Structures are given as C-alpha cells and as structure tokens.
Amino acid sequence: MNALFIVSxxxxxxxxxxQVSSATIPSEKTITIKNTSDKVGYFYYFDKFNDLVSxxxxxxxxxxxxxxxxxxxxxxxxxKTSYILYDEDVLELAxxxxxxxxxxxxxxxxxxxxxxxxxxxxxxxxxxxxxGPVTRIYDHMLSVPPARDSLLxxxxxxxxxxxxxxxxxxxxxxxxxxFVYHHLKYNLLMERAKHLLGKAFVNNxxxxxxxxxxxxxxxxxxxxxxxDSYPYRRLASYxxxxxxxxxxxxxxxxxxxxxxxxxxxxxxxxxxLSNNASSNPxxxxxxINIFYDLVKDEAYKKYVSNLIKDDESGLLxxxxxxxxxxxxxxxxxxxxxxxTGKLIYIDFWASWCSPCIxxxxxxxxxxxxYATKDIVFIYISLDKNRNLWESALKRLSINQDQSYLVPxxxxxxxxxxFKISSIPRYILIGKDGKVIHSDELRPSDPKLLKKLDQxx
Numbered sequence: 001m002n003a004l005f006i007v008s009x010x011x012x013x014x015x016x017x018x019q020v021s022s023a024t025i026p027s028e029k030t031i032t033i034k035n036t037s038d039k040v041g042y043f044y045y046f047d048k049f050n051d052l053v054s055x056x057x058x059x060x061x062x063x064x065x066x067x068x069x070x071x072x073x074x075x076x077x078x079x080k081t082s083y084i085l086y087d088e089d090v091l092e093l094a095x096x097x098x099x100x101x102x103x104x105x106x107x108x109x110x111x112x113x114x115x116x117x118x119x120x121x122x123x124x125x126x127x128x129x130x131x132g133p134v135t136r137i138y139d140h141m142l143s144v145p146p147a148r149d150s151l152l153x154x155x156x157x158x159x160x161x162x163x164x165x166x167x168x169x170x171x172x173x174x175x176x177x178x179f180v181y182h183h184l185k186y187n188l189l190m191e192r193a194k195h196l197l198g199k200a201f202v203n204n205x206x207x208x209x210x211x212x213x214x215x216x217x218x219x220x221x222x223x224x225x226x227x228d229s230y231p232y233r234r235l236a237s238y239x240x241x242x243x244x245x246x247x248x249x250x251x252x253x254x255x256x257x258x259x260x261x262x263x264x265x266x267x268x269x270x271x272x273l274s275n276n277a278s279s280n281p282x283x284x285x286x287x288i289n290i291f292y293d294l295v296k297d298e299a300y301k302k303y304v305s306n307l308i309k310d311d312e313s314g315l316l317x318x319x320x321x322x323x324x325x326x327x328x329x330x331x332x333x334x335x336x337x338x339x340t341g342k343l344i345y346i347d348f349w350a351s352w353c354s355p356c357i358x359x360x361x362x363x364x365x366x367x368x369x370y371a372t373k374d375i376v377f378i379y380i381s382l383d384k385n386r387n388l389w390e391s392a393l394k395r396l397s398i399n400q401d402q403s404y405l406v407p408x409x410x411x412x413x414x415x416x417x418f419k420i421s422s423i424p425r426y427i428l429i430g431k432d433g434k435v436i437h438s439d440e441l442r443p444s445d446p447k448l449l450k451k452l453d454q455x456x
Contacts, residue, residue: 030064031071031085033057036103037095042076042354045085046230049303050237050271051388056357057093064395068299069228070179072116075100076354082116084180089113111170115163115180122162123155145195145206156188179228186231189220193238197245215242224263233267240268240275249280253287257294270300277307278384306386321414322380322404325390332414335378335404336433343375343455344429345440348420350382350409351392356424360396362443366452367399373456374431378402382409382423430455 035041041057048069054076057063065071065085073083081099085091091113092103102113163184167177196214200206218239226232240256247255256268273291276284288308292301323329336344347363349356367377379398383389389405392398406412410421418427418438426440428451436455441448 030066031087032062032064032090033085033093033102034062034091035059035093037093037100039095039100040358041093041100043073044076045071045073046233047071047391048228048233048299049274049387050230050233051385052352053388053391054352054354054357056354058358058361061361066395072183072230081120083113084115084176085113086176108170108173111166112172112176115166115172115176116183118166119159119162123158126158127155145192145198145200146210149192152188152191156184159184178225182223182226182229183231186220186226186229186235189217190231190235190238193217193235196238196242218259221260221264227263227267236264236268237271240271244272249283253290253294263297266295266297266300269295270297270304273304274307277304303387306390321412322406324404325393325400332417336429339376339378340433341374341431343431343452344378344427345375345452346378346380346427346429347443348380348382348415348418348423348425348427350423351388352383353423357396359424359443360398364397366443366448369449370452370456375452375456376402378404380414381405382412382415382420383407384409 033041035057038059040059041055043055043057045053045055045065047053047067055063055065055073067085067087070087071085073085075081083102086109089109089112090104090106091109093100094103095101099117101117102110104110104113160181163177163180166172167180192214195201195206196217201211201214204211217235221232221236221239223232243255243259244252252272253269256265256272260268269291273284273287284307288304291304295301321330321332322335345366347356347359349359363377370377377399379402381389381392381403383392383405384407386405386407393400393403406414409415415421418425424442426442427438428436428440430436441451
C-alpha cells in the first residue's frame with residue numbers, strides 16, 4: 001500500500017451531506033461539530049494556554065469550540081488519532097473501521113480535519129514494514145536518545161512527503177499547509193526536548209555534543225507564527241523546565257526576557273508565572289506587576305488575573321469554601337440555607353472529567369422538566385484551574401447562576417466532608433437542609449425521576 005493510496009483513503013469521507021443542529025449556536029465565531037455516528041466521541045485538545053481541555057460529543061449531539069487558534073483534536077481512546085480544526089469549521093463526526101473521521105459540505109474543511117489521520121495511517125504503514133505493528137513510535141527506544149532521534153527524523157520525512165502528496169491532491173490552503181509543517185517540525189523538536197533533564201541527560205550518559213544539541217533547542221524558539229502549534233508551545237514548556245533547573249528563581253524572569261522575543265517570550269513568561277501561582281505564591285505575588293509590564297497579550301493577563309482572584313477571595317478561610325462566577329466566596333452551608341424549602345440536587349464535576357460531561361444532557365433535561373418545581377440543580381466544579389472551569393461552563397452551556405468552584409478540589413474540606421474521591425458524584429439534600437443521600441443516582445438513571453417525583 002503506497003503513500004498516494006493512503007492519502008486517497010479519505011475521498012469517500014467527503015461526500016456525505018451535512019445537517020446542522022437546530023440547537024442555539026453560540027454568538028462568537030466557533031467550530032461546530034455534530035456527532036452523526038452511533039459512538040460517543042471522546043477527545044481532548046490543548047488551548048493557547050497549553051491547558052488540556054476534554055471534549056465529549058454525545059451520539060447525535062452537537063458541541064461548539066471557541067478558539068483564537070487552530071486546534072489539534074486528539075482522540076481520547078484507543079483510536080490514537082488526531083485532527084485539525086479551524087475557526088468557523090462546521091463538521092460532522094462519523095465513525096468507520098474503528099476510527100472517527102469528519103465530513104463537511106466544505107471539502108477543504110473535511111480534508112484539513114482528516115489530514116493528520118491520513119499522515120498517521122501512512123506512517124504506520126511505512127514504518128510497520130520494518131518495525132512490526134506500531135500505533136505510536138515516539139516513545140520507542142526512549143532510553144536511547146540518539147537512536148530514537150534517528151527514528152523520529154525518519155518519521156518526520158515520511159510525514160512531510162505524505163503531506164506534499166495529500167495537499168497537492170486536495171489543493172489545501174497555503175496557511176493550512178504552513179500550519180501542518182510547523183506541527184510536524186516542532187513535534188520532532190518537542191520529542192527531542194523530552195531528553196532535556198531526562199536520566200541520560202542528567203547522568204551524562206550521552207555524548208557532550210549530543211547534550212549540547214539539546215541545550216541549543218532554544219534556537220528553534222524564534223517563530224511567532226509557530227506559536228499556534230501545540231508542539232511549539234510544548235517545546236517552549238520543556239525548555240522552560242530546563243531554564244528553571246539552571247537559573248536561580250529570582251533571575252528567571254530577567255533571563256527569559258533577554259533570551260526570547262515576541263510572542264514566544266510572552267508565552268514563556270506567562271507559563272513561568274502561572275506555574276508558580278500555587279506552588280510558589282510568594283514569587284507569584286512579587287512578580288505580578290513585572291509580568292503585566294512585560295507581557296502584551298491580553299488573554300494571558302486575564303488568565304493571570306483569575307489566578308489572582310483565587311488568592312484574594314480568601315478561599316482558605318475556614319468559613320469560605322466555594323465561590324461563584326463573580327468571584328464571591330461563601331460557605332457551603334450558606335448555599336444550602338439559601339435554598340431552604342427546596343430539594344437540592346448537587347453535581348460534583350470537573351472540566352477534565354468525561355463521565356461527568358456525559359451526564360450533562362440528562363442533567364439539563366432534568367432541570368427543564370422540574371423548572372417549575374421546588375428543586376434546584378447545583379453544579380460544583382472540582383477544577384483546580386478557574387480558567388478551565390469558566391471555559392467549560394460556556395462550552396457546555398451549564399447554568400452559570402447555579403455554578404460554583406472549589407479550587408482546592410479533592411483536598412478541600414467539602415470533598416473530605418462527603419468523602420469525594422472520584423467524580424461524577426451526586427448528592428441529594430432535602431427541603432429541610434438535611435442530606436438524603438450523599439451518593440445519589442446519576443441524572444441518566446431513570447430511577448432518579450421516580451425518586452424526585454416522590455420527594456416533591
């Protein structure tokens with residue numbers, strides 16, 4: 001099976017008609033994905049802050065993603081597949097031969113979305129002839145850095161040639177081709193950067209020339225255009241880890257400010273500060289104003305300002321356990337008192353929890369069914385990151401008026417009080433404010449309806 005045949009496999013995927021869901025679409029520019037298959041889609045991606053975002057697309061359901069940058073969407077199961085999504089794409093998710101793929105009325109959008117899957121299939125086919133069945137080669141020979149690099153370079157050349165054939169056949173937009181070249185190039189360098197601070201590096205089990213070549217990876221961190229690529233941002237993060245291992249803490253901002261430029265410098269300063277928000281609050285507070293002076297990206301500033309709110313809200317105080325979207329902190333007891341006379345169904349969840357997200361369609365249906373009854377549905381997130389929580393609320397259309405965050409997550413007194421060690425977890429509280437069940441039925445369980453009807 002040759003490369004041209006592999007890259008032609010997806011032609012049949014591009015002809016199915018697209019039907020857009022009648023649900024309300026967010027007003028901002030978005031990526032729209034409708035799942036037309038009989039398989040739930042479990043995915044994840046890394047946003048511009050390099051935060052991991054989980055994405056669950058229910059059968060026949062629709063999800064929207066808002067992003068300033070192109071996204072690489074990764075399958076969060078055994079498919080080992082990735083996809084490219086652009087702002088304003090309208091795509092159908094389908095399933096065949098053990099993998100999801102995308103359809104669209106716009107053939108360019110579908111060809112772009114499925115491009116990495118074509119490269120991946122071709123790579124497995126070509127390397128499989130010599131290495132045997134493989135689904136991922138990047139961790140092959142991890143303990144032998146030079147040999148691993150040789151294999152990675154070979155994979156890069158195979159991908160690059162396949163991209164040329166695929167893009168020529170599909171006549172892809174030049175910006176898309178440039179983005180994928182960045183993805184391939186920096187994925188190679190990112191994988192090399194995994195050896196920085198690795199056992200062989202630290203114990204000098206590699207040659208001095210090879211070690212120097214790893215240290216010089218910073219010379220590749222000069223492309224503002226490539227910052228849209230996750231591997232580039234990941235490479236920058238790996239190199240930041242190396243910097244923090246050799247440069248004294250009080251000199252790290254000065255070092256980064258002088259060693260890097262443009263958007264790359266902004267990103268690395270942002271990562272340095274946000275990484276220290278909880279682990280080293282003294283450093284974080286001491287350098288906030290310096291960060292604001294040096295960094296020009298408003299999104300980074302907003303992200304950091306949310307981290308400041310976490311500190312200023314006094315959430316570590318004994319009587320303040322949760323806060324709402326406005327940053328108002330109060331006790332869990334206050335939340336119960338404010339809803340006295342109503343049943344309270346509490347959903348403990350997090351943005352990264354796929355099983356939690358699976359339950360939201362059923363939870364939304366319950367809330368609509370009982371909208372005029374004496375019952376309130378409350379959503380308490382155990383996200384440690386306020387920014388991920390806020391993003392998930394918007395993406396999943398969760399009732400923001402009844403949404404709260406416990407930033408200390410599983411280590412919080414609230415989680416300890418109800419012995420919450422895993423999620424999703426549901427708690428039902430009676431009209432008298434007493435707990436009826438601390439491990440209640442899930443929203444998707446039909447028996448829950450009967451129980452609520454009886455209690456109401």
